Structures are given as C-alpha cells and as structure tokens.
Amino acid sequence: MFTYNIVLFIKIQEEGRKEGNCMKRLSIILVIIMVIGIFAGCSKSAAVNADEIRIGVNYELSGDNATYGNSSVEGIELAVEQINAEGGINGKKINLIKYDNKSEPAEATTLTTRLMTQDKVVAVLGPATSGAFKATIPVAMQNKIPVASGSATADDVTVDSSGVKEYAFRICYSDSYQGTAMANFALNNLSAKKAVIIMDSSSDYGKGLAENFTKTFEAGGGTIVAQEAYVAKDTDFNAILTKIKGEEFDVIFIPGYYNEAGLIIKQARAQGIDVPILGADGFDSPVLLELAGAEALNNVYFSNHYSSLDENPVVVKFIEDFKAKYNKEPDAFNALGYDLARFVADAISRAESLDGESVKKALEETTDFEAVTGSFSIDENHNVIKNIIVVELKDGAQHSSIRVEN
Numbered sequence: 001m002f003t004y005n006i007v008l009f010i011k012i013q014e015e016g017r018k019e020g021n022c023m024k025r026l027s028i029i030l031v032i033i034m035v036i037g038i039f040a041g042c043s044k045s046a047a048v049n050a051d052e053i054r055i056g057v058n059y060e061l062s063g064d065n066a067t068y069g070n071s072s073v074e075g076i077e078l079a080v081e082q083i084n085a086e087g088g089i090n091g092k093k094i095n096l097i098k099y100d101n102k103s104e105p106a107e108a109t110t111l112t113t114r115l116m117t118q119d120k121v122v123a124v125l126g127p128a129t130s131g132a133f134k135a136t137i138p139v140a141m142q143n144k145i146p147v148a149s150g151s152a153t154a155d156d157v158t159v160d161s162s163g164v165k166e167y168a169f170r171i172c173y174s175d176s177y178q179g180t181a182m183a184n185f186a187l188n189n190l191s192a193k194k195a196v197i198i199m200d201s202s203s204d205y206g207k208g209l210a211e212n213f214t215k216t217f218e219a220g221g222g223t224i225v226a227q228e229a230y231v232a233k234d235t236d237f238n239a240i241l242t243k244i245k246g247e248e249f250d251v252i253f254i255p256g257y258y259n260e261a262g263l264i265i266k267q268a269r270a271q272g273i274d275v276p277i278l279g280a281d282g283f284d285s286p287v288l289l290e291l292a293g294a295e296a297l298n299n300v301y302f303s304n305h306y307s308s309l310d311e312n313p314v315v316v317k318f319i320e321d322f323k324a325k326y327n328k329e330p331d332a333f334n335a336l337g338y339d340l341a342r343f344v345a346d347a348i349s350r351a352e353s354l355d356g357e358s359v360k361k362a363l364e365e366t367t368d369f370e371a372v373t374g375s376f377s378i379d380e381n382h383n384v385i386k387n388i389i390v391v392e393l394k395d396g397a398q399h400s401s402i403r404v405e406n
Helices: 002-019 021-050 066-085 105-117 130-143 175-188 204-219 238-244 258-270 286-292 313-326 332-350 356-364
Strands: 052-059 093-100 147-149 168-170 194-200 223-230 251-253 277-279 300-304 388-394 397-404
Touching: 052 066, 052 105, 052 332, 066 093, 066 313, 066 332, 093 105, 105 130, 130 147, 130 168, 147 332, 175 204, 175 251, 175 277, 175 300, 175 388, 175 397, 194 204, 194 238, 204 223, 204 251, 223 238, 238 258, 258 277, 258 286, 313 332, 332 356
Parallel strands: 052 093, 147 168, 194 223, 194 251, 251 277, 277 300
Antiparallel strands: 300 388, 388 397
C-alpha cells in the first residue's frame, strides 16, 4: 500500500506540471495522508506492547491429541487468570494469544512463526506432544524466542547429538527419566531382584522406557529374566503371559500406554499372575480402569507428574482453585499446564528486558521453583531436576503416592 501511494504521488506530480496549481495542492494533501497513515501504524504497534505482555499458546485443541492440549490450556488459563489478578508481571497484564495446531506438527510450526513474527510474543507455551513441540524448535532458534512444553517427554526434545537446543525448555520428566525411576522403585521400594518386561515395540516411548529400566535395574544388581514385545492396538496377550509364567520373577514392567496395558493387566491377573505390575505416565487414564477392571488393579504402580493425593499445600490449593473454576478434579496435564505458565511468567518477571534472549537466560537460571508437580530447577540441558511421583492403585483408584529420588 505504501509503495502504491508513492507511485500515485509521482504520477500526480507529473500531471501537476500540466494541470497547474490545483494538482500541486492535491499532491500536498496526498503526502499529508501518507504521513498520517505511517505514524498511525507506528502508534498502533507501540500500543500493543505498552501495557501487556504477550505469551503464545500453541496447543492441540482438536485432532488426535486434543485431550492433552485442552487439559494443558485449562491449567495455563487458570494460572494466568491468577497472575493477572495479582497485578500481572511487574505491573503488566499477560495477554495469551491462543491457537489450535490441530494435533499436526506442520500446523504447530506455522503457528509458531505467526506468534513470533506477527503477534510479537515473548515466549510460546506448547505444544503438548513431543513431535509437535520439536517441530516448533527451529522457528524458536531462528527468531531467538523461547518455546516451553509441560509434557513433551521424548529424550531428544531439548538436547540431541548436536547439542542443547538453546531456546527449547520443558518441565516434565523425559521417557528415560521415568524408566530409571521405576527401576529404582522396583529395587529399593519393592526389593525386586528379577523382572519381566512386556513392552510396546511400536513406539519410541515404549522402547526408551524399556532401555533405561533395563540399564538401571541391572546396574542395581537386578536381572531381566524375559523381555516380550507387542505393538499398539494388540488385544490378546495370553500367549506372552503363558510364556513368562514359566519364569521366576518379582515384578512386571509394562512400558506402554493404557490401551494395551489395561488388557495385559486384566489377562495377567486372570492367569493367576499376582506380582506387582509397574508402568509409567502412559497408565494415567480412566480407560485403564475400564479395560482392566477394579479387581485387577491392585499391586499396580506407575510414575506420574502429579497426584491428587499429595498433601503439599501448593497441590491442595491448586486442586481447590481448579475445582472452583472448572467444577472437576484436575489431571496431570492440568497441573503441568498450570506449572508451565507460572514457570514462564516467573522467568519473565526476572528477565532484564522483554526480548527473547533475556527471557531465555532467566528460564535457564530457574532454581527451586515451587510447583504443583514438585519443586524443580532447570539443568544445563534445559530439562527439570525434580523427584518423580509413583502412584499406587488399589481397586482401580489412586491409593497412595510417594516421591522417589532418581
């Protein structure tokens, strides 16, 4: 539009030589209009940033992973509502710029570009899943604006063979972290010496958990007496269970998701296998109870980011506030979203300025941050340092939870 106006102005000047003073006056008017337009645009841009701090929200609000995305955003919005009610960040209110990436990594990338280049956010929260979150990191690196996830658990999210991803952060455990923690739990809390692994070989999640459980369990003096595999959407596990019944073991570790784990547990108990069964955060779904049945879900333990049984005052207050706003019990993704928003807001409040580099530096310097999912610090690889929660199920319900040092 600006280029068009200049061309028009030049053409009118040329005509003005022919038409005389009338056209010259018209040219002056056009120049004034252009100048007013330019200054009005600048004024509008400044006003956007004057009294608010813009934070992007890039989540799976529809599509296959909408459950994770919507739960995370509920927690984020509760946290921001509270922060703004408390006066905002250094007197400035947070303005969340929220988009739905439709559970598609390519869309997540596009939205991150939009948030950073057009909406001028100082940081982006999300996505929830590892694949979508990793797709946004090149954009963050290019624009030097941090992205942070509450639930991207893949081991290579923040660091890989090429080094630390400078503008990527997360506040959840990695897959390997959970595998290590559950091996330590088996060794130290259950006094297990021999274990069987029944793993989901179709997912990086299952393979990563199995690898790190094995490494830690064997390093602690334990023995893996059998390792069996299945793939997602399998429903009949009786052949595997019949095979392992011939072995002597103290625990079964199932690194996989609730869809298959629920059926494995049900079929194992039906075959008379009553040893403790261990899992990771993939167990955390009401569907586990629907598939396994309450009777089978005893002596079952899994690692998680949060438990409603935690008596920490921070957790108790969060549950009260969440129920008051949404009239339901919060889940782990609600808690992780809440912590993520407060983590990023805290860093922004400590940053020397509102540029991406300063916010990144403040995120890196986070230590002993008091959170619903446990007090944590950020390590040199932009991962969290915190104890993991292990939940015990009794008749299908959460019966107890303990924090286990990793």
